[in-house]
Amino acid sequence: MMTGYPAPMRRLIKELSRFPGVGEKTASRLAAFILHTPREEARRLAESIMEVKEKIRLCATCFNLAEGEFCDVCKDTTREKDVICVVEEPDSLIAIEESGSFRGTYHVLHGALSPLDGVGPERLRLQELRDRIERNRVREVIVATNPSVQGESTALLITRMLKEKDVRVTRIAFGVPMGGDLKYVDKMTLAKAIEFRRGM
Amino acid sequence: MMTGYPAPMRRLIKELSRFPGVGEKTASRLAAFILHTPREEARRLAESIMEVKEKIRLCATCFNLAEGEFCDVCKDTTREKDVICVVEEPDSLIAIEESGSFRGTYHVLHGALSPLDGVGPERLRLQELRDRIERNRVREVIVATNPSVQGESTALLITRMLKEKDVRVTRIAFGVPMGGDLKYVDKMTLAKAIEFRRGM
Numbered sequence: 001m002m003t004g005y006p007a008p009m010r011r012l013i014k015e016l017s018r019f020p021g022v023g024e025k026t027a028s029r030l031a032a033f034i035l036h037t038p039r040e041e042a043r044r045l046a047e048s049i050m051e052v053k054e055k056i057r058l059c060a061t062c063f064n065l066a067e068g069e070f071c072d073v074c075k076d077t078t079r080e081k082d083v084i085c086v087v088e089e090p091d092s093l094i095a096i097e098e099s100g101s102f103r104g105t106y107h108v109l110h111g112a113l114s115p116l117d118g119v120g121p122e123r124l125r126l127q128e129l130r131d132r133i134e135r136n137r138v139r140e141v142i143v144a145t146n147p148s149v150q151g152e153s154t155a156l157l158i159t160r161m162l163k164e165k166d167v168r169v170t171r172i173a174f175g176v177p178m179g180g181d182l183k184y185v186d187k188m189t190l191a192k193a194i195e196f197r198r199g200m
Numbered sequence: 201m202m203t204g205y206p207a208p209m210r211r212l213i214k215e216l217s218r219f220p221g222v223g224e225k226t227a228s229r230l231a232a233f234i235l236h237t238p239r240e241e242a243r244r245l246a247e248s249i250m251e252v253k254e255k256i257r258l259c260a261t262c263f264n265l266a267e268g269e270f271c272d273v274c275k276d277t278t279r280e281k282d283v284i285c286v287v288e289e290p291d292s293l294i295a296i297e298e299s300g301s302f303r304g305t306y307h308v309l310h311g312a313l314s315p316l317d318g319v320g321p322e323r324l325r326l327q328e329l330r331d332r333i334e335r336n337r338v339r340e341v342i343v344a345t346n347p348s349v350q351g352e353s354t355a356l357l358i359t360r361m362l363k364e365k366d367v368r369v370t371r372i373a374f375g376v377p378m379g380g381d382l383k384y385v386d387k388m389t390l391a392k393a394i395e396f397r398r399g400m
Contacts, residue, residue: 004272004293004294004297004298005265005290005294006255006256006265006266006267006271006272007267008248008251008252008255008256008267009252009256009265011248011251012248012249012251012252014248015241015244015245015248016245018237018241018245019230019233020229020233021229028291028294029220029221030219031252032289032290032291033219033220034249034252034253035252035253035256035265037218039253041215041218042249042250042252042253043250043253044215045215045216045218045246045249046246046247046249046250047246048208048211048212048214048215049212049234049242049245049246049249050242050243050246051208051211051212052208052209052212052231052234052235052242053234053235053239053242053243055206055208056206056208056209056235065205065206065209065235066206067206067207067208071206072204072206089232090205090232091228091232093204094204094205094228097204098204
């Protein structure tokens with residue numbers, strides 16, 4: 001598909017195809033868009049790519065994305081430092097922040113246990129989590145890893161790791177999502193919803 | 201969704217959401233990928249964006265994408281200059297080149313008639329097509345605009361425009377695509393396939 005394009009277009013298409021879920025067809029479409037976009041907008045895109053690489057690092061406390069040494073959540077003195085919500089990735093953190101339902105702090109593992117992919121406990125930020133719990137007299141750790149095999153085994157590992165510590169370990173609830181209709185909810189989710197039922 | 205990200209990430213997500221078909225969710229995913237990609241790869245992407253803006257222009261003859269004054273097809277002396285294939289966009293040209301079935305030259309209109317979008321004949325490269333035909337004693341113009349309402353009306357316009365000229369105007373064939381099965385072909389295409397039937 002690419003051979004007919006001039007070399008700079010071919011190079012751009014090749015770079016864009018590195019994106020996850022972007023094949024050569026989509027990359028060609030994106031490259032054509034860049035070609036037609038005003039020069040100033042293209043420059044802003046190119047610059048913001050490099051800006052992210054240069055300025056974003058991981059928060060020294062919770063490993064969330066940060067512009068300086070600490071992330072916005074950790075810098076916020078009104079957040080409860082003694083409640084830590086553990087997530088796999090920064091995007092989970094963003095989703096919880098958007099829900100506006102949490103006033104504590106976070107801990108981003110940057111992954112989940114996945115032995116088949118060579119991700120063992122040492123690849124996650126678990127030692128740092130343990131250190132924080134000891135240092136800050138943490139009351140509760142809410143494990144908000146994803147509802148997947150990897151997320152569940154990571155949750156189990158954290159529970160075991162903290163068993164000896166004087167800290168309450170909880171798991172976010174799984175069940176029927178709000179809105180919609182029970183008849184469209186998958187079997188696994190319904191089973192969880194019944195398992196996690198509570199008194200009214 | 202974006203408010204929880206540090207400013208450089210927010211800016212990158214905003215720039216990436218300008219792409220056609222890319223919403224904020226996809227843009228966040230692409231931005232996260234850039235964040236995790238090695239610095240050198242990110243730099244190559246940023247540079248190739250600017251390179252395309254700086255180096256690519258339109259061929260002075262056929263308006264195909266070109267690195268210099270003329271495109272690769274027009275520079276190729278073995279291509280037949282007296283047969284011109286008219287296409288809407290450079291990506292149609294690329295697709296025909298990939299098929300390896302055409303040894304003539306092209307003319308890229310950069311659009312198709314679409315009065316509702318304010319695209320009239322003056323917005324397409326039609327005057328330049330007429331000039332080329334007069335200058336180069338063109339034998340045949342193959343109209344390869346898309347099989348859409350816009351493409352068809354553009355084809356009609358070109359046919360009318362060249363009626364007085366001493367040039368054969370042809371249209372690419374529409375019909376059942378190769379491979380697959382007739383029962384999966386839509387009605388419009390089957391109707392075209394029967395209309396365009398030819399003796400064996």
